[in-house]
Amino acid sequence: MLGPLRVAAGGTELELTSPLSRTFLALLVLNAGRQVTLSAFADALWGAELPQNPRRAVQLCAVRVRAQLDRIGAGDIVATCPDGYRLDVPPNATDLGGVANLLREADAAAEPEGELAVVTAALGLWRGEPLADVPSEELQREVAPGLREKRLRLLERRVDILLRRGSAAELVDELVTLTARHPLREGFCGQLMQALHHCGRRGEALDAYHRFRRRLSDEFGVDPSESMRTLHAAILAGRPDEDRGTELTRLPVPRQLPASAAAFSGRKGELAELDGLLTVMHGSSGPVIGVVTGTAGVGKTTLAVHWARRVADEFVDGQLFADLRGYHPGQALSPDRVQARFLRTLGVRAEDIPTETDELTAMFRSTIDGRRLLMVLDNANSADQVRPLLPGGPGCLAVVTSRDALLSLIAIEGANRIDLELFDMAEARELLARRLGSERLAVESQAADDIIAASARLPLALAIAAARAVIDRGTPLSALAEQLREGLDAFDTASDLTDVRAVFSWSYRALSPDGARMLRLLGLHPGPHLTVPAAASLGGLPAKTAGKLLDELVRANLVIEPVPGRFALHDLMREYALELVSAEEPEADRDRAVRRVLDHYLHNGYAATAVIDPMLTGEGPGDALPEVLLEEMADHDAAMDWLTAEQEVLVSILDWAADAGFDRQVWELVWVLVPFFDRLGNSAQCLSCMEAALKAGERLGEPLMQARAHRGLGNLHFRAAREADADRHLETALKLYRGDGDLVGEAHVEMALAAFREHQGRHPEALEHALRALELHERLGDAGSHANALNSVACCYVQVGQHDLALEHGRQALAAFRELKAPDAETAALDTIGEAYQRSGRFAEAIDSFQEAIRLARQVGNRFYTAQSLDNLGDTYLAMGDRTAAHDAWSQAEAILDELQHPAVGRVRVKLAEVDA
The missing domain is CATH 1.10.10.10 (Winged helix-like DNA-binding domain superfamily/Winged helix DNA-binding domain)
Structure with a gap:
């Protein structure tokens, strides 16, 4: 062929x-x-x-x-x-x-x-x-x-093999030919760059990169991948040596598969079918997809994970795993959220991930193209949820688990279907033998068969029954089987779910009264998992009591602990818990539990946000219910750790609250999430949250909420260089604030417009907006906002050449920020003062101010402010005639801005080129 x-x-x-x-x-x-x-x-x-x-x-x-x-x-x-x-x-x-x-x-x-x-x-x-x-x-x-x-x-x-062997010189001519025939193939271009660099032809290597980058930009409007940019940066910096050259384009190798079940049983036929997918993959010109389908609790995830771990070594570029939560009572994971998560795992920085669905899908497919990956997409609810996550090229294998047959995936994508049925008697006995021991089963063989029959041969039900038998070792199996038979009235042979409910009801009745209540309330928790403090708030209990109850549920195999300290319900158990809480808890008690859990995340989130940045403005949520557990946010690191650990839960609750009509809580949650995601540089999540805030404000009919959301969207679009969108949102916000007579909001929008107009080079207009913001903040009396406005005015005075006025306002801002203990803002004021000194020819004072700004920015970890002050410091050194010092400052700024992928890096590189000339 x-x-x-x-x-x-x-x-x-x-x-x-x-x-x-x-x-x-x-x-x-x-x-x-x-x-x-x-x-x-x-x-x-x-x-x-x-x-x-x-x-x-x-x-x-x-x-x-x-x-x-x-x-x-x-x-x-x-x-x-x-x-x-x-x-x-x-x-x-x-x-x-x-x-x-x-x-x-x-x-x-x-x-x-x-x-x-x-x-x-x-x-x-x-x-x-x-x-x-x-x-x-x-x-x-x-x-x-x-x-x-x-x-x-x-x-x-x-x-690649020849490059690692040191045969770069012999490869250059071949790679020149290959890149000419395949000018858009990144692999050949990267290999040519490495070969040229190893031969001492650094300039030609860099030229090859720029030709490739220009062609990509001209034909598709995109930039080279992060690995190519890393290779380019390393060659530009004069490294590495030949032994390290091939490591530059090596990408992260994810190992995301969960642990395999310790006592995996049966499924020999299904494992053979999955093994057959490997055979198909080796001769296939495209990706191979397997769909493991069956009823809830039949062991789809267990089978997929066990098999994936067996064959993981076949996939040298790693294994990806995602629980799509397709049957979760909250919102299922959307494909774009999973794509973004996978991209971060594969080495793409959060700020590089597009927000537009089509662009995100294109980046995802480009990133996994050419890799030998195994993907396990667990718990899907539809083919549409899975389709954007599937690989497009050969060498990849995706295993999807779903209660749905996903027929369109089989018909259109040619997926291979593996039907998972109930255990047969031999497999069920094997499971019990692995869990309980062959000797115990041999002594009470008939009782074991009775347990299997009562559990309807459903693996999840059998696992729960076996767990109870392990805990109660002194209880004969016949007694346990008799207890199961007591729930036969609840069995319905036409429904597997009914059978499982009977087993669950038996385990549920064995719980303490407080443990049973905790299980019921867990069905109300909207997130994928929760901690002991969150469970304490949900139940209105002390943390120590909640922890003991969760341990009881874990021992009974009714709750899982996927990572230490975090607890979750299996989907089937969540459905059962929801039935219980609806049937056994009064509506008023359910509503209060939901309110407590929302208060838990809102108030703890606001506390963490306030510790991270005390300059953030805006009202927090109202008073929390007295039973809500407020966690200690001891310092900046503790606050960041809390938000990092809870971010997935917070986003899930945001989605759930929006669907459930809790618009006020949606609004409040946004102001926990946006500052956190903004600090991470995750603009896509910021934009998504802000759009949720706008919709909530519109549904509530609150003009001021809408205004603040428009203001936030305007700032986000401004930073993303979408000027038309930024203009539209900021002007809408200003109109809404003025229409409602909200001077605080109007002042904040005036500040945003000042920064926006300054960025556009419309300096007199920027100054007008900044002066209007200052006037408003002076009247309003908020010290932090007033200090920000002083610094904004100072920046604008620098741009219009009024340096004495710039210094006057900048010094006032600096004093206020120091009083407020706001180091991020203090850094910005020092930079403004330094720029005013530099523009007025007072170079020594400018250098002192910039160096203090750089020291403080590094101390608080604000890398953009560090680069900005280094850039300005380089300008000052050049104005003094010290080209060497200027070059050193700009080189440091360039390295930071390049890593941040900030547009300002181009301007700094021009300066470096000019000083080197």
Whole structure:
């Protein structure tokens, strides 16, 4: 197949003159050992121009091909199947199978020389363009590109081995040719850069990068990947040596699979089906997808994780795992949130991740393209939830688990379905034997069978029953089986869920009264997991009591502890807990529990935010209910740790609150999340939260809420260089504030507009806005806001050349910030004062001010402020004639801005180039 189609047997080659015969045989070879349906043949042979009777036409074609193969004694290799035909040859009888075998040998090679020999042999199997003389539009469109891609990857792998071996000089000419033929292929460009750099041709390596970057920008409007930028930065800085060169483009290798069940039982047939996916993957030109489907509690996740851990070493670029929470009572995880999480795991910085869905999907597919990844997408509720997360190229395998059959994924994406049924008796006994011991089962064999019957052979139900038997070792199994039988009235053989409810009810009745109440209330928690303090607030209990109750639930296998200190309900148990709390807790008590848990996250979140940045303005939530546990936020690190640990819960609660109509709480949660995500540089999450705030304000009919949300959106769009959107939101905010007579809000928007107009170069307008903000804040009397306005006015005076007024206002701002103990703001004021000194020719004083700003910014970890003051310090040194000191300051600024991917890095690089000239 890897060239014009060739068929030979016993040394005799068959000449195939018929285009239809070549296409028919090509499709068989591509699926060697597997049935090809009549409809698939028809599509490949005729496309949309089907003959009047396609089935009969395919059958006639098969007759002709068999007759031709008979001429070389091979007519019997085309076997007839119920709905098509199959080529009965071993995989290594085709060159495609040969390549797959050689790739496995290469992956297993212990030494680079052995790997190189096998890769070279695989490349030698190509005789030209694959399927070169097969006139099938479908095969040329769907198959040939994948085969070409496979060869290119082998070429890249061979070059990588040779680069590691130190053969850079011999590779340069070959890589120049390859990059000319494939100018948009990042792998070849990166390898050419490495080879040139290792040969001492640094300038040519950098030029290769810039040509590649320009072509990407011109044709697609995108930048090179982070790994290419890292390689470029390393070459620019004059490193690494030859031994380290190949490490530069090595990307993170995620290992996200959860632990496998300690007592995994049965499922031999299903494991074999999953193993078959690996075989398919090795000969496939695209990704392979498996869908594990079955009822709730049947063990889909357990099977997928156990199998994935068995084969993890096959996937050298790592394994990704996500619980999509498709049947969670709150909002299921959207594909874009999972894409963003995976991108961060794969080394993409949060601030580089697009906010637009199409751009995010494109970046995700580009990032995983060419990698050998295993993805486990657990608990999906629909094909649409999964589809954007699927890999697009060969070498990847995705396993999806779902209660839904996901038929469209099977029909459109060609996913392979693995149906997971209830345990048979042998598998159920194996589970009990692993958990309880063979001796105990042998003594009470009939009782074990009774437990299996009562548990309906559902793995989750059996696990819970077994856990109870482990805890109560002194209780005979017959007594436990009798207890199960007491709940038979609740059993309904038509529903697996009803069966599980019976088992749950038995375990539930065994709990202490307080433990049972805690289980019920956990069904109301909207997040994916919770801590002991959150459970204490939910139950209105002391933390010590809540911790003991959670431990009781974990021991009973009703609650899981996925990581130490965090607790969660299995989906099925959550459904059961919701039924219980609805049936057994009065509505007023349920409402109060929900209010307590919302208060827990709101008040603790606000406390953490206030510790991180005391200059943040805005009213916090109202008084918390007295039973809410307020956690200690001892210092900046403790506050950041709390927010970092709870961010997924907070986002889930935000989504749930929006769906449930808790608009006031949505509004309040946003002002916990936005400052946190803003500090992380996660603009996508900031934008999403702010849009949720705007919708909440609109639903509540609160103009001031809408105004503040518009103000926040305006600032976010301003920072993202979306000037039209920024202008629209800020002007809307100003109109709303003025219409409501809110001077505080108006002052904040005036400040934002001052910064925006200054960025646009409209300095007189910026000064007008800043002076209006200062006037308002003087009247309002808030010390922090007044200090910010003073610094804004000072900045604007610098830009219009009124340096004495700039110094006067800047010094007042600095004194106020020091009084307020606001080091971030103090750094900004020092930078403004330094710039005023520099513009007025007082260079020594400017240098002192900038250096103090840099020291303080580094102390509080504000990297952008550090770079900004270093940039200004370099300008001052240059104005004094000290080019060396200027170069040093700008180099430090460039390194920080480049890592932050801030647009200002271009301006600093121009300065460096000019001072070097």
